[in-house]
Amino acid sequence: GENVEQHPSTLSVQEGDSAVIKCTYSDSASNYFPWYKQELGKRPQLIIDIRSNVGEKKDQRIAVTLNKTAKHFSLHITETQPEDSAVYFCAASPRYKLSFGAGTTVTVRA
Amino acid sequence: GAVVSQHPSWVICKSGTSVKIECRSLDFQATTMFWYRQFPKQSLMLMATSNEGSKATYEQGVEKDKFLINHASLTLSTLTVTSAHPEDSSFYICSATSDRGSGNEQFFGPGTRLTVL
Numbered sequence: 251g252e253n254v255e256q257h258p259s260t261l262s263v264q265e266g267d268s269a270v271i272k273c274t275y276s277d278s279a280s281n282y283f284p285w286y287k288q289e290l291g292k293r294p295q296l297i298i299d300i301r302s303n304v305g306e307k308k309d310q311r312i313a314v315t316l317n318k319t320a321k322h323f324s325l326h327i328t329e330t331q332p333e334d335s336a337v338y339f340c341a342a343s344p345r346y347k348l349s350f351g352a353g354t355t356v357t358v359r360a
Numbered sequence: 361g362a363v364v365s366q367h368p369s370w371v372i373c374k375s376g377t378s379v380k381i382e383c384r385s386l387d388f389q390a391t392t393m394f395w396y397r398q399f400p401k402q403s404l405m406l407m408a409t410s411n412e413g414s415k416a417t418y419e420q421g422v423e424k425d426k427f428l429i430n431h432a433s434l435t436l437s438t439l440t441v442t443s444a445h446p447e448d449s450s451f452y453i454c455s456a457t458s459d460r461g462s463g464n465e466q467f468f469g470p471g472t473r474l475t476v477l
Binding site for chain 2: 353
């Protein structure tokens, strides 16, 4: 099955700086790569996703890049704000199931 | 659109009892529903995939006789944790894919916190 690795496990950034989270996947059939933000005790919230026919996607302060050849994708958050503090999960989907990374706890220092 | 609800949001039960969790798609028909379990400070682990009217497909290591899944309609799936034990205490989250969507995108319910005493 699909195996997704996510780094780093924790990330502390100064407010206003950028945050980058990286993931790798194993199944070359994966064609959908969502990123989720999860606050304590809440459901995962989709913040951005990318499909395998696109290399980069941006939505305001959030961007995702995908390198299919290397099988890795990254989340970039610019101009971080305290409300960006949460756990972020990447995921990969070869068909209809999602395989999640282990998560990154992001802390934005004011 | 694409709202998924879960009930109950939390439940506390005694060891040995059974607990049923409902997952509903409120404004769309769910072609497929998924059940995840999430332990504290860990990721979401897929337990099973279910399609309306057919048997659920369980992931390796998940006991199908312990975690009973029923997907009786296109808007409702239930997960029953039978003979619950303290190690079953976890956050259970369902998700669904929409008949109107791309097929891959999953819409998540708010989760159910199960505590087994």
